[in-house]
Amino acid sequence: MRKEVCWLALLLIALLGAMAVTDQLEQPPALRSQSAPGEFDSTRAKLRLAFILGDQQPHPADSAADDQVRARLVMTLRQMGVTPIVRDELACNELYKQRGVSCARVRNIIAVLGPAGGKAVLLNAHYDSTPVGPGAGDDGIGVATLLEVAAKLKERTLKRPVILLFNEGEELGLVGARAFLADPLSRNVDSLINLEARGVRGPVNMFETSRPNSVPISIFAGAVENPIANSLSTDVYRLLPNYTDVNSFAERGWLTLNLAPIGNETRYHSPGDDIAALDPDTLQHMGDQTLALTFALANGKPNAAAGDSIFMDVAGRALITLPFTIGAGLLIGLLLGFAVLALRRGGLLQSGAIIGGTLVGSTILSWLLFELIGAVRHGMFWRAHPIWTHLTIHAATIFVGVVLLTMIAGSLDRRRLRPTFWLILLTIGAAIGLIAPGGIIFFIFPPLVAVAGIFASRWWPRAERLGSYAAILFLYLTWGAMLGLLEELLNGGPMWVFAPLGGLLILPILVEARPLIVGAGLRAGAAVAGIFTLLSVAAVVSVPAYSADRQQRFVIQHVSDASAHKSWWSVLNDSAPLPKDFDGQWKRGALPFSDRPRWISQAPFNLAAKAPSAQLLSQVKAGDERTLTLRLFANGNERIELIGPSDARLRSAGVEGFVRPIDHTEDGKYFIDCFGRSCDGATIQLTIGQLKPVRFLALGSKSPLPPSAAPLIASRPRFARPQYNRDESITFARVNL
Numbered sequence: 043m044r045k046e047v048c049w050l051a052l053l054l055i056a057l058l059g060a061m062a063v064t065d066q067l068e069q070p071p072a073l074r075s076q077s078a079p080g081e082f083d084s085t086r087a088k089l090r091l092a093f094i095l096g097d098q099q100p101h102p103a104d105s106a107a108d109d110q111v112r113a114r115l116v117m118t119l120r121q122m123g124v125t126p127i128v129r130d131e132l133a134c135n136e137l138y139k140q141r142g143v144s145c146a147r148v149r150n151i152i153a154v155l156g157p158a159g160g161k162a163v164l165l166n167a168h169y170d171s172t173p174v175g176p177g178a179g180d181d182g183i184g185v186a187t188l189l190e191v192a193a194k195l196k197e198r199t200l201k202r203p204v205i206l207l208f209n210e211g212e213e214l215g216l217v218g219a220r221a222f223l224a225d226p227l228s229r230n231v232d233s234l235i236n237l238e239a240r241g242v243r244g245p246v247n248m249f250e251t252s253r254p255n256s257v258p259i260s261i262f263a264g265a266v267e268n269p270i271a272n273s274l275s276t277d278v279y280r281l282l283p284n285y286t287d288v289n290s291f292a293e294r295g296w297l298t299l300n301l302a303p304i305g306n307e308t309r310y311h312s313p314g315d316d317i318a319a320l321d322p323d324t325l326q327h328m329g330d331q332t333l334a335l336t337f338a339l340a341n342g343k344p345n346a347a348a349g350d351s352i353f354m355d356v357a358g359r360a361l362i363t364l365p366f367t368i369g370a371g372l373l374i375g376l377l378l379g380f381a382v383l384a385l386r387r388g389g390l391l392q393s394g395a396i397i398g399g400t401l402v403g404s405t406i407l408s409w410l411l412f413e414l415i416g417a418v419r420h421g422m423f424w425r426a427h428p429i430w431t432h433l434t435i436h437a438a439t440i441f442v443g444v445v446l447l448t449m450i451a452g453s454l455d456r457r458r459l460r461p462t463f464w465l466i467l468l469t470i471g472a473a474i475g476l477i478a479p480g481g482i483i484f485f486i487f488p489p490l491v492a493v494a495g496i497f498a499s500r501w502w503p504r505a506e507r508l509g510s511y512a513a514i515l516f517l518y519l520t521w522g523a524m525l526g527l528l529e530e531l532l533n534g535g536p537m538w539v540f541a542p543l544g545g546l547l548i549l550p551i552l553v554e555a556r557p558l559i560v561g562a563g564l565r566a567g568a569a570v571a572g573i574f575t576l577l578s579v580a581a582v583v584s585v586p587a588y589s590a591d592r593q594q595r596f597v598i599q600h601v602s603d604a605s606a607h608k609s610w611w612s613v614l615n616d617s618a619p620l621p622k623d624f625d626g627q628w629k630r631g632a633l634p635f636s637d638r639p640r641w642i643s644q645a646p647f648n649l650a651a652k653a654p655s656a657q658l659l660s661q662v663k664a665g666d667e668r669t670l671t672l673r674l675f676a677n678g679n680e681r682i683e684l685i686g687p688s689d690a691r692l693r694s695a696g697v698e699g700f701v702r703p704i705d706h707t708e709d710g711k712y713f714i715d716c717f718g719r720s721c722d723g724a725t726i727q728l729t730i731g732q733l734k735p736v737r738f739l740a741l742g743s744k745s746p747l748p749p750s751a752a753p754l755i756a757s758r759p760r761f762a763r764p765q766y767n768r769d770e771s772i773t774f775a776r777v778n779l
C-alpha cells in the first residue's frame with residue numbers, strides 16, 4: 043500500500059477516536075478520597091439518601107411509601123439539629139407546555155438557616171418520585187445535596203437566611219412548588235438554586251438561569267470551580283418539552299440557577315433510577331457547586347438586573363462569558379471579514395461545494411444508512427451502545443468529505459478552503475443564533491483565532507497554519523464537548539442530526555489534511571473512509587440493542603372501558619416487535635384516552651374494574667361560561683383524570699385556594715388530574731367556556747396489574763423495564779359535564 047494511504051488511514055482512525063470521546067471532554071472532577079472540613083462530603087450525603095429512600099420503593103406524592111420517605115427525611119433533619127416545618131395542603135398547579143391542571147395533597151418540608159431577617163436564598167429539591175421508580179437521581183440527588191449543604195451551612199455564619207425546601211408533588215405537575223408560592227415564607231425569597239436530574243451520572247450542568255442572565259452568570263462564574271454550562275443548552279432547553287419547578291417559580295422574578303445531571307437517561311423515571319446507579323462523582327459535582335453558590339448568594343446581594351450574556355465552559359475548567367451585543371458584533375464582523383477573504387482568494391464556488399456538500403451529503407447519507415439499518419433492526423437499537431451509531435455518522439461524514447475533496451479539489455489549496463470553511467461555520471452560527479441566540483458563543487472564538495493566524499502570516503508565513511490548528515483544537519474542546527452533551531440529550535434520535543453538527547468539527551481537519559487526501563487519490567481515499575463507515579455499520583447491526591444498565595422501555599398495562607365493557611392489554615415500548623412467546627394477538631394502535639401508538643391485544647373484560655366518577659354538586663352560569671363544583675370518587679383508583687376533548691374550552695380548574703388557569707395557547711386534549719389518597723372525596727372547581735355539555739373520559743389508574751398479567755410480566759424481555767409510565771391497571775368511563 044502506498045505511504046499516503048497508510049497515513050490517511052491512521053489519520054482517520056485518530057479522527058474517529060477523537061469523535062468517539064467527545065463525551066469525555068466534560069466529566070465531573072474525580073472524587074476526592076477525603077473531604078476537608080467545610081467541604082461537601084458526598085459519601086455522607088449518599089449514606090443519608092440511602093437511609094431516606096429505605097427499601098427504594100417508588101414514592102409518588104400522597105402515597106404510603108412517600109409518608110415513610112418524609113418521616114425519615116424529617117428525622118434526618120432533626121438529627122442534624124435543623125428544625126423542619128411541614129406544610130400540608132391539597133393544591134393544584136397548571137401544566138406547562140400542555141393544557142391542564144394537576145392536583146395532589148402535598149406536604150412540603152421547609153427549614154430556615156441563618157439570620158431571621160432579610161431577603162432569603164431558596165434551595166429547592168423534590169422528595170417525591172414518579173410512580174415508576176425509586177428516584178435516587180430524580181430527585182434524590184437534590185435531597186442529598188440539600189442535606190449535606192445544610193450541614194455545612196450550620197458551621198458558618200450567614201449574612202442572609204437560606205430556606206431549604208424539600209417539596210412534594212413535583213413529578214405530578216410542580217404541585218409542591220405552587221403550594222410554596224402560597225406560603226408567606228416565599229415572599230422573602232430573592233434568589234433560587236434548583237436541583238434536578240434527568241439521569242444518574244456525568245457532570246451536573248447549569249442549564250437554566252433567570253433572564254436577563256448577566257448577574258446569575260457572573261455569580262456562577264465567580265463561585266463554581268468546575269463549571270459545565272453554556273448558553274446554547276440553556277436556549278435548547280427552552281425548546282424542549284421538559285420542565286422543572288423553575289417554571290412555576292419564574293413568575294416571582296427571582297435570580298435563578300438550575301442544575302441537573304443528564305447522563306444515562308435510560309434510567310430516568312424508571313426502576314433503574316436507584317442508589318447503586320447514582321454516580322458519587324455526580325453527587326460530589328452537584329454538592330460542590332451548590333455549596334459554593336449558596337455561600338456566594340447568602341453572603342452577598344444579587345445586583346440589579348443587567349443585560350444578557352452568552353457563555354460557555356472550556357472543558358469544565360473555565361467559563362468564558364461575553365455580553366450578547368459584543369458577541370453578536372464579533373460574529374457579524376468575522377462573517378464579513380471571512381466573506382471578503384474568501385472572495386479575494388477565489389475558488390469560493392468549488393470550496394463552498396466541498397464544505398456545504400459534505401454537511402448536506404453526510405446528513406442525507408446518514409439518514410439513508412439508518413433507514414436501511416432500520417429494515418433489520420427495530421426500536422431504539424442504539425440504546426445500549428450509542429457510540430457505534432455516532433461513529434457511523436461521523437465515518438459517513440468523513441467519507442463524503444474525502445470524496446468531495448478529491449473530486450472537486452482541482453486548483454483548490456488550503457489557502458482557499460480555510461476561509462470558506464470559517465465563512466460557512468459563521469453563517470451556520472448566525473442561523474442558529476436566530477433560533478437560539480446563546481448558541482453564537484460557539485462560533486466566535488475559533489474563527490477569531492484562525493483570522494489572527496491569517497493576519498500574522500504576513501510577517502510569518504507559518505502562522506496561518508498554526509492558527510488553523512489552534513482554532514481546530516479550541517473548536518474541539520468547546521463544540522466537541524457540546525456535541526457530546528447533545529448526543530446525551532437527544533438520545534431518542536433522530537440520529538442524522540449529528541451529521542452536520544459533527545461535520546463542523548470534522549471538516550476543518552479534512553481541510554488541513556487535504557494534501558494527504560488528494561495524494562491518496564479518490565479511489566483509495568474513498569475506499570479507506572468507506573471501510574470505516576461499513577465497519578461501524580456492521581457494529582451497529584450486530585451489537586445488542588439493550589443491556590442490564592441501559593434497558594428497553596417496556597410498560598405493560600391492563601386497560602378497561604367500563605362504559606363499553608371491553609378490556610385490552612397494552613404495551614408501550616420503543617415500537618420494537620414484541621417477544622415471540624408473548625401471549626395474544628398484538629397489533630399497533632391507539633386507545634381512546636391517548637393518541638400514543640402502542641401494542642394492543644384484546645383481553646377478557648374485567649368485571650371488577652371501576653372507573654372513577656364525578657358528582658356534580660353545583661353549577662353557576664355567567665355569560666357563556668359555567669363553573670362546576672364536583673366531588674371526585676376514586677372507586678379504588680390511585681389516580682383520577684378527567685380528559686376533555688380538544689374543543690372542550692376549559693378555562694380553569696382546581697381546589698379551593700388553588701384554582702389555576704389553563705394555558706389554551708397550547709393545543710391537544712385537556713387533562714384535569716388528581717393523584718393520591720386524598721383525591722377520593724375531594725371537591726374541585728371547573729370552569730368551562732361553553733354552555734353545552736362536554737363529554738369527558740373519567741380515567742382511573744392503580745398499580746399493580748391484575749393476576750392474569752403474570753404470564754406477560756414473566757415474558758417481558760430480560761433487559762426491559764417500565765419507563766415514564768408504570769405497569770398499571772387503567773379503567774375509564776364516559777361522563778357528560
Ligand SMILES: [Zn+2]
Pocket residue numbers: 168180181212238239
Ligand atoms: Zn425531578
